[in-house]
Amino acid sequence: MEQIRGISSNNLDNLDDVDVTFTKPNTKSLDSVLDEIDAVLEKNAEEFVKGFIQKGGQ
Template identity: 65%
Template sequence: MEKQERRPESRKESHSKEEVKPNPKVVESGKKLKEDIDKLVDEIDDVLEKNAEEFVKNYVQKGGE
């Protein structure tokens, strides 16, 4: 059986070595969205602590409409 020779494939580097800096507007928008989501999760948590059964019933009714 003959041995097959493998040639190393030449790879072209498509990524530049420049450092990319994040857009400050996008970063600020992301922080605001995170804060809003955290507030919503806290609100849901408070409702669930008070009455989880009622919350689930209301959720199922609204989701099924």
């Protein structure tokens, strides 16, 4: 389990030494998943929705 420490005023002086890098998320794989969902919904949206309807008060 990862230990997380709080930032104290003593640690604030060292923040200039921290290297932070941001990367762009891979949206191509997300787009392909969304395209697949769209294809399923175009073919049989009613059946897809029925799969999420609760039966018997569950």
